[in-house]
Amino acid sequence: MAHNSFDNYFLSWKPDKKLLTRPLYLALANLLEADIASGKLAPGTQLPPQRELADYLGINFTTVTRAYTLCREKQLISGVTGRGSFVNMIPGQSSQEPEAIELGTVSGFAPPSQEITGAMQSVISKGYLDKLYSYSAPAGLLHQRAAGAQFMAQTGVVTDPEHTAIFSGAQSVISTALLALFKIGDRIAVDEYTYYNFIGAAKLAHIILEPVKGDRDGMIPQELEKLCSQRKISGIFLMPSCANPTTISLTEQRRKDIACIIKKHDLILIEDDHSYYASRGNPLFSYLPDNTVYICGSSMSLCSGLRITFAAFADKFQSSMLGTLQHLSIKTSSIDAELVTELINSGRAERILKNKKRMAEKANAIFDEIFPEYASPHLTCAPFRALPLCERLRKSDGNTVEKLFLSHGVNVFHSSRFAVRNDTESFLRLSLSSAKSLEELENGLKIVRDINK
Numbered sequence: 531m532a533h534n535s536f537d538n539y540f541l542s543w544k545p546d547k548k549l550l551t552r553p554l555y556l557a558l559a560n561l562l563e564a565d566i567a568s569g570k571l572a573p574g575t576q577l578p579p580q581r582e583l584a585d586y587l588g589i590n591f592t593t594v595t596r597a598y599t600l601c602r603e604k605q606l607i608s609g610v611t612g613r614g615s616f617v618n619m620i621p622g623q624s625s626q627e628p629e630a631i632e633l634g635t636v637s638g639f640a641p642p643s644q645e646i647t648g649a650m651q652s653v654i655s656k657g658y659l660d661k662l663y664s665y666s667a668p669a670g671l672l673h674q675r676a677a678g679a680q681f682m683a684q685t686g687v688v689t690d691p692e693h694t695a696i697f698s699g700a701q702s703v704i705s706t707a708l709l710a711l712f713k714i715g716d717r718i719a720v721d722e723y724t725y726y727n728f729i730g731a732a733k734l735a736h737i738i739l740e741p742v743k744g745d746r747d748g749m750i751p752q753e754l755e756k757l758c759s760q761r762k763i764s765g766i767f768l769m770p771s772c773a774n775p776t777t778i779s780l781t782e783q784r785r786k787d788i789a790c791i792i793k794k795h796d797l798i799l800i801e802d803d804h805s806y807y808a809s810r811g812n813p814l815f816s817y818l819p820d821n822t823v824y825i826c827g828s829s830m831s832l833c834s835g836l837r838i839t840f841a842a843f844a845d846k847f848q849s850s851m852l853g854t855l856q857h858l859s860i861k862t863s864s865i866d867a868e869l870v871t872e873l874i875n876s877g878r879a880e881r882i883l884k885n886k887k888r889m890a891e892k893a894n895a896i897f898d899e900i901f902p903e904y905a906s907p908h909l910t911c912a913p914f915r916a917l918p919l920c921e922r923l924r925k926s927d928g929n930t931v932e933k934l935f936l937s938h939g940v941n942v943f944h945s946s947r948f949a950v951r952n953d954t955e956s957f958l959r960l961s962l963s964s965a966k967s968l969e970e971l972e973n974g975l976k977i978v979r980d981i982n983k
Contacts, residue, residue: 631974638830670696678840775959782811
């Protein structure tokens with residue numbers, strides 16, 4: 531193709547031509563990812579138009595298109611109709627600004643250090659620490675899985691160690707379930723706004739997400755039934771208690787109605803539960819034990835540094851889940867699993883949960899005081915809250931809004947991160963659990979309020 535001289539022409543990103551190897555689209559995508567990860571391309575940066583970049587590099591236009599598409603699938607960049615492509619903030623990445631108040635990433639409040647230290651000392655004193663250094667069962671040792679079953683029983687999930695496995699975080703359970711229980715091209719029903727890492731994992735697994743309309747009580751059963759009657763739906767992903775990012779908790783009646791539809795269409799349910807923070811009913815697992823992969827993390831409830839998540843699953847899923855877990859080699863640390871086991875068996879976990887509940891209540895009271903128009907009696911313990919954007923900010927894209935707040939010293943997450951398709955609501959998900967203190971949280975929320983007028 532004809533090559534225009536762009537050597538002296540301004541482009542917001544000029545990858546090194548010498549580093550392009552075949553296949554060109556993959557090399558270009560890797561260069562773009564590397565420059566985003568290193569910080570060379572800051573969040574919000576507008577990327578060069580695809581044709582201009584192709585001319586600069588002397589390659590085919592469709593090669594650039596394929597590279598951009600790969601990076602969009604990994605949520606590294608996003609396209610804004612009529613404006614072009616922009617660099618995203620890497621999901622889950624905290625602000626690079628050391629002075630920024632963290633209201634983006636959700637960590638679940640810091641646990642009392644003496645409880646974690648005491649559990650560590652207890653594990654060491656038992657004299658079998660050396661056995662935990664060796665490679666052991668990928669799903670966790672039997673007594674660790676038994677502790678997980680005991681922990682989940684507090685939320686109303688009745689299971690046993692044989693149908694329980696230990697994962698290194700909720701994301702590991704999600705990835706395992708998607709690869710183990712679904713095929714390329716399968717469709718999964720989700721809320722219109724949902725956990726952004728689930729969106730990313732589904733894209734990597736080439737699974738299609740079908741958003742279902744909801745109201746203040748969550749996903750509307752009639753809309754789910756309508757979708758299932760129109761298309762072949764294989765599964766559903768729900769966060770019935772304090773859904774991320776909307777904080778909506780399904781009522782007990784709504785849970786029953788949705789459970790009936792799931793059972794009728796024999797859907798595979800992935801249930802990511804946060805009932806220790808907010809709940810208005812029983813877990814869906816209690817209605818659908820034969821259809822559900824239930825996720826119960828300890829990262830937010832106990833300690834974010836311990837990437838331990840328990841999962842309970844139906845007997846028909848056992849072989850596929852455990853086999854995929856082993857093939858993916860995402861076994862969690864046996865020492866971390868033992869530490870969480872000690873927290874549960876010693877009663878320290880219960881004390882941590884009570885302490886976190888008190889912290890959450892104080893944090894939510896601060897939010898309700900600063901934003902009284904969005905106070906809710908159902909959200910006294912939520913680790914994050916949703917705040918609608920004013921009309922002025924609703925007109926801007928998510929990256930621009932996040933950069934605006936960051937420039938004022940607060941890191942926030944925009945609703946565009948969580949939108950399955952189009953971002954029609956335009957709100958902020960504000961973490962209440964990651965600021966260094968309640969005083970810092972209050973200051974950060976006041977900054978948000980002043981900007982969002």
